Amino acid sequence: MRRSVASALVAVLALAASTLAACSADEPPAPVTEQRGPRGAVPVGLERYYGQPLTWEDCAPYARTDADRQTLRAPGLRCARLTVPLDYTAPGGDTITLGLSRKPATDDGNRIGSLVINPGGPGVSGLSTAARLSGVGGLNRLFDFVGFDPRGTGSSEPVVRCLTDAERDAERADDDELDTSPQGVAKAEADQRDYATKCAERTGKGAAMLANIGTRDVARDVDVLRSALGDEKLTYLGYSYGTRIGSTYAEAFPGNVRAMVLDGAVDPTQDAVAELVAQATGFQSAFTDFVAWCVQRQDCALGRDATRALRSFHALVRPLAERPIETGDGRRLSYSDATTGVTQALYSEQLWELLNTGLNELKQNRSHTLMALADAYLERDKSGRYTTTQDAFVAVRCVDDTRVTDRAAVLEAQQRYKQAAPFLDDGKPASDALDACAFWPVPTTSTPHLPSVEGLPPVLVISTTGDPATPYEAGVALAKALGGRLLTYEATQHTAFLQGVRCVDDAGSAYLTELRLPQEGVRCSA
Numbered sequence: 468m469r470r471s472v473a474s475a476l477v478a479v480l481a482l483a484a485s486t487l488a489a490c491s492a493d494e495p496p497a498p499v500t501e502q503r504g505p506r507g508a509v510p511v512g513l514e515r516y517y518g519q520p521l522t523w524e525d526c527a528p529y530a531r532t533d534a535d536r537q538t539l540r541a542p543g544l545r546c547a548r549l550t551v552p553l554d555y556t557a558p559g560g561d562t563i564t565l566g567l568s569r570k571p572a573t574d575d576g577n578r579i580g581s582l583v584i585n586p587g588g589p590g591v592s593g594l595s596t597a598a599r600l601s602g603v604g605g606l607n608r609l610f611d612f613v614g615f616d617p618r619g620t621g622s623s624e625p626v627v628r629c630l631t632d633a634e635r636d637a638e639r640a641d642d643d644e645l646d647t648s649p650q651g652v653a654k655a656e657a658d659q660r661d662y663a664t665k666c667a668e669r670t671g672k673g674a675a676m677l678a679n680i681g682t683r684d685v686a687r688d689v690d691v692l693r694s695a696l697g698d699e700k701l702t703y704l705g706y707s708y709g710t711r712i713g714s715t716y717a718e719a720f721p722g723n724v725r726a727m728v729l730d731g732a733v734d735p736t737q738d739a740v741a742e743l744v745a746q747a748t749g750f751q752s753a754f755t756d757f758v759a760w761c762v763q764r765q766d767c768a769l770g771r772d773a774t775r776a777l778r779s780f781h782a783l784v785r786p787l788a789e790r791p792i793e794t795g796d797g798r799r800l801s802y803s804d805a806t807t808g809v810t811q812a813l814y815s816e817q818l819w820e821l822l823n824t825g826l827n828e829l830k831q832n833r834s835h836t837l838m839a840l841a842d843a844y845l846e847r848d849k850s851g852r853y854t855t856t857q858d859a860f861v862a863v864r865c866v867d868d869t870r871v872t873d874r875a876a877v878l879e880a881q882q883r884y885k886q887a888a889p890f891l892d893d894g895k896p897a898s899d900a901l902d903a904c905a906f907w908p909v910p911t912t913s914t915p916h917l918p919s920v921e922g923l924p925p926v927l928v929i930s931t932t933g934d935p936a937t938p939y940e941a942g943v944a945l946a947k948a949l950g951g952r953l954l955t956y957e958a959t960q961h962t963a964f965l966q967g968v969r970c971v972d973d974a975g976s977a978y979l980t981e982l983r984l985p986q987e988g989v990r991c992s993a
Contacts, residue, residue, distance in 0.1 A: 495524075495525035495527070496525075498522050498523065498524035498525075499522070499523050499524075499545075500520050500521070500522040500523075501520060501521055501522075501523065502518070502519075502520035502521075503521075503695065503696060503697025504517055504518045504519065504694040504695045504696070504697055505517040505518035505694045505695075506693070506694050506697050506698060506699050507693065507694055507698075507699045507700065507723055508720075508722070508723065509694065512558045512559070513552070513555075513558050513691070516550065516551060516552065516558070516691045516695075517691055517694040517695065518694070518695075519549070519550060519695050520695075521547040521548075521549065521567070521695055521696075522547055522548075523545035523546065523547045523569065524545060524546060524547065525545070525546070526539035526540070526544055526545065526546035526568060526594070527539065527540075528546075529546045529566050529568070529594060529622040530622075531592065531621055531622060531854060532846070532848060532854060533848055534595065535592070535594065535595050538595040538598050538599055539568065539594060539595060539598060541570065541598045541601070541602075543570055543571060544568060544569070544570050544598050544601075545568070545569055546566065546567060546568050546569070546594065546622075547567045547569070548564040548565065548566060548567065548624075549564060549565045549567055549615070549688070549691065549692055549695060550562050550563075550564050551563060551564070551565060551618070551687075551688045551691050553672060553675060553676065553679055554675065554678075554679050555679075555684060555687050561672065561675070563618055563623070563624060563625065563672070563676070564623060564624050565615055565616060565617070565618060565623045565688060565692070566592075566594055566615065566616040566621055566622030566623050566624075567594070567613060567614065567615050567616075567692070568593075568594035568595075568597055568598055568613065568614040568615075569581075569597075569611050569612065569613050569614075570597065570598060570601040570607055570611065570612040571611050572607060572608060572609055572610055572611050573607055573608050574608045574609060577608075577609055578609060578610070578611070579609045579610055579702070579980065580610065580611070580696075580698045580700075580702055580725070581610060581611045581613045581693075581696045581697075581698050581702065582606060582610035582611065582612055582613065582702050582703075582704055582979065583613045583615065583689065583692065583693070583696075583701060583702065583703050583704070584596055584597040584600060584612065584613065584614050584615075584703075584704045584705075584709075585614075585615070585617070585703075585704075585705045585706065585708075585709035585712055585713075586706050586707070586709060587705075587706045587707030587708040587709045587731070587962075588617075588620070588707070588708045588709075588856060588859065588860055588863075589617070589620075589682070589708045589711075589859060589860050589863035589864070589867075590617075590620050590627075590855070590856035590857065590858070590859030590860040590863065591620070591621075591708075591856055592614075592616050592620060592621030592622065592854070592856075593614035593615050593616055593617070593621070594614040594615070594616060594621065594622060595614070596614055597612045597613060597614025598612070598614065600612060600965050603965045603966075603967075604965050604972050604976055605976070606965075606976055606979060606980070609980055610702065610979070611696070613692075613696065615688075615689075615692060617685045617688070617712070617859075618676075618679070618680060618684060618685060618688060619670075619676060619680045619859050619862060619863075620855065620856065620859045621854075621855075624671070625670060625671020625672055625676060626670070626671070626855045626859070627666065627670050627676070627677070627680060627855055627858045627859045627862045628666075628669045628670055628671075628855050628858055629662055629665045629666040629669060629670070629858040629861070629862075630662070630665065630853075630858065632847075632851055632852055632853050635845070635847070635853050635857075636798060636851070638658075639798075639801060639803060639804055639841070639845070640791065640798065640799050640801050640804075641801070642787075642788050642791075642801050642802050642803055643655065643658075644803075644898070644900070645788050645802065645893055645895050647895055647896045647897070647898040647900075651898075651900075652898060652899065652900045655898070655900040656900050656901055656906075659900070659901065659902055659903040659905070659906055660903075660906040662861075662903045663865075663903045663904075663906040663907050663908060664906075664908075666858065666861070666862060666903075666908075667908045670862075674908050674909055677862055677865075677866070677907070677908065677909050678866070678909035678910070678912070679912075680859070680862050680863055680866060681863055681866035681867050681911075681912040681913055682711050682712055682715045682863065682867050682913060683715065683719075683912045683913050684912070685712050685715075686712060686715040686716040686719050686720075687719065689701065689703070689712065689716050690716070690719070690720050690723060693723065698725075699725075700723055700724060700725030701716070701720070701723055701724050701725060701727075702725045702726045702727075702979060703716070703724070703726070703727045703728070704727075704728045704730070704964070704979075705727070705728070705729050705730070706730050706731050706962045706964075707730075707731040707733070707936065707937055707961065707962060708733060709729075710729040710730070710731065710732045710733050710928075710937075710945060711733045711735065711867075713727050713729045713926075714729070714733075714735050714918055714945060714948070714949060715735075715913075715918075717918065717920050717923050717926065717949060718918035718919055718920055721920050721921060721922040721923035722922050724923055724924055724926070725924070725982075726924070726926070726927075726978060726979055726982060727926040727927070727951075728926075728927050728929065728964060728975050728978065728979060729926060729927070729928045729929070729945060729949075729951075730928075730929040730930075730962045730963060730964045730975075731929070731930070731931070731934060731936065731937040731942075731961055731962035731963075732928055732930055732937055732941045732942040732944070732945035732946075733937055733941060733945070734940075734941035734944040734945060735915060735916065735917065735918055735944075735945065735948055736915050736916060736917055736944065736948065737915055737941070738868065738869050738915050739864070739868040739869060739870075739871060740871060740876070740880045740883075742868075743880060743884060744880070744883045744884060744887050745938050745940070745941065746935070746936060746937075746938065747883075747884045747887035747888035747891065748887045748888070748938065749933075749934060749935040749936060749937070749938040750810060750813055750888055750890075750891070750935040750936070751887060751888040751889065751890060751891075752933060752935065752959075753813040753814075753933060753935035753959055754809075754813060754888075754890045756816075756933060756959045757812075757813060757819050757822065758773050758776040758777075759773060760816070760819055761776070761819070761823055762776065764823070766823065766827065767823060768783070768823050768826030768827040768829070768830060769826065777889060777890060780826075780890055781890075781892075781894065783826060783829050783830065784802060784805045784806060784809075784829070785802065785893065785894050787800060787801060787802040787805050788801075788802040788893060788895075792829075792832055792833070792834040793834075794834050794835070794838055798838070799834075800834035800837060800838050800841075802893065804837065804838060804841040805829070805834075805837050805841070806891055807840075807841040807844050807845065808822075808825060808836075808837035808838065808839075808840035808841040808844070809822060809825075809826075809837070809840070809890075810844065810891075811840040811841065811843055811844035812825070812840055813935050814935060814936065814960065814961045815959075815960040815961065816958070816959055816960060817960075818840075821836055821840060822840070824836050825837035825840060845857060861903055861904075864904065865903065865904035865907040865911075866907070866909065866910075866911050866912045866913065867911070867912070867913045868904070868911070868913075868915070869911065869914055869915065870904045870905055870907070870911065871901075871902075871904075871905070872901060872905045874899040874901070875899070877898075877899045877900070877901060877902075878897055878898070878899035881897035881898055881899070882897045884897075885897060917948055918948055918949065920948075920949055920950065923949060923950065924982075925950070925951055925952060925982075925984055926949050926950075926951035926952070927951060927952050927954060927974075927975060927978045927984060927985070928942050928945050928946035928949070928951050928952070928953050928954070929942065929953075929954045929956060929962075929963055929964055929971060929975065930942020930943060930945075930946075930953060930954070930955060930956070931955075931956045931957075931958055931959075931960060931961070931962065931963050932955065932956065932957045932958065932959075933957075933958055933959030933960070934959075934960065934961050934962070935959070935961060936961045937961065939955070942955075952984040952985060952987065954971065954974055954975075954985055954989055954990075954991065955989070955990040955991070956968065956970075956971050956990075956991045956992070957990060957991065957992040957993070958992070958993050963991075968991060968993060970991030970992070971991045974989065974991070
């Protein structure tokens with residue numbers, strides 16, 4: 468999944484910092500309705516959306532997880548709903564709503580405007596991310612920090628919903644996708660076809676919602692949000708997949724951009740296969756860095772010899788395909804869950820300690836830490852409830868990316884994936900089974916391409932050399948495509964801005980506040 472490291476870490480660390488910052492359970496202030504729009508250019512037929520009032524109220528009803536319930540209690544934070552067309556080609560037809568959060572600028576006299584934030588995914592909720600980041604780096608003095616849940620996600624209505632909690636648990640426990648026999652491929656495809664059907668049946672507004680869930684439409688929603696917030700121009704911070712929202716907005720509305728920080732970039736020209744292989748290469752590099760760190764420790768679960776670490780890792784995880792470990796709560800740690808947990812931990816060096824603990828537990832036939840990491844990645848809480856992030860991720864991917872329906876191309880892609888990420892090689896032949904997108908009930912709405920951004924002001928792209936999820940080269944490509952400035956951060960993690968790296972934070976903040984870009988070729992290190 469493309470996601471910000473902030474969301475990955477928070478899921479594991481249970482939002483300890485946000486909990487400490489939470490306010491007491493005083494009676495919330497009364498709702499306040501404001502009309503600040505329309506501002507800037509308003510497309511014909513969309514006047515009522517661009518000029519709509521927003522009613523800011525207590526955020527409690529917008530929370531969808533226990534973590535959200537803590538973070539959205541932050542002092543001064545308020546939430547609202549933005550109404551947008553379901554289908555922008557029929558603005559007089561059906562509508563949907565987006566959940567918003569706002570932490571007003573603390574220095575109203577010097578306020579610059581709104582900083583609209585998206586944490587990635589696709590499918591990750593933005594409300595809590597904006598609330599959390601408002602306490603970092605001092606930018607909230609000059610900007611309202613505004614988070615939004617893109618259409619179909621989080622507190623927006625309706626949400627994309629495909630599987631029940633029980634069905635998701637069953638899917639995770641089932642390693643049948645490792646069966647590459649003709650019967651196994653047939654079953655895997657039947658499951659994927661069933662998944663696509665359930666998405667259309669269980670999502671509010673059905674196939675019409677799925678047809679309009681993509682980044683093309685999210686970018687148009689962001690422009691409605693800009694105007695309703697009362698901003699002539701958009702100031703935007705996008706992490707990971709949020710950079711695709713940013714680049715799509717930049718192409719659709721180049722003249723409406725004031726400033727953009729795009730961190731952990733998605734290459735707009737890569738197709739789904741190229742992106743999959745590049746991401747596999749990135750995670751393999753992060754795994755290699757983890758091994759180099761681990762073998763220096765007496766308690767390294769993979770031993771003290773880096774040249775044998777991959778073999779040791781396979782010896783630990785591959786047997787789970789045939790003999791999953793009971794977790795004690797009625798679930799089992801499957802091969803899929805174990806590798807998901809490992810992948811989660813590779814998003815940041817701060818999670819390597821947990822990864823080593825989880826692998827050492829595996830030696831003792833215990834599963835607690837790796838299952839917790841997998842639960843964090845898949846957003847399952849302790850009561851067994853899932854967010855809808857995974858469903859939204861698939862839905863957006865299926866309309867954003869070119870679909871692969873040629874079995875030979877699927878087989879080649881799987882072979883390249885195993886070669887690019889040996890640590891994720893399950894030891895079985897590659898499969899040519901089609902995924903859910905091959906059976907998706909609506910057409911694609913985007914294709915990978917070089918964006919045309921004439922009239923776009925300079926933007927700032929931040930790329931991390933050891934980023935596993937959105938490899939460094941994608942940031943280089945995005946900066947070139949948008950004619951922007953590239954800032955390089957030398958580390959092994961996913962995304963960097965407003966995460967305590969002074970060099971990165973200072974450069975990004977100076978750009979957002981003063982529109983002053985860092986010098987060409989600047990590199991930061993931890």
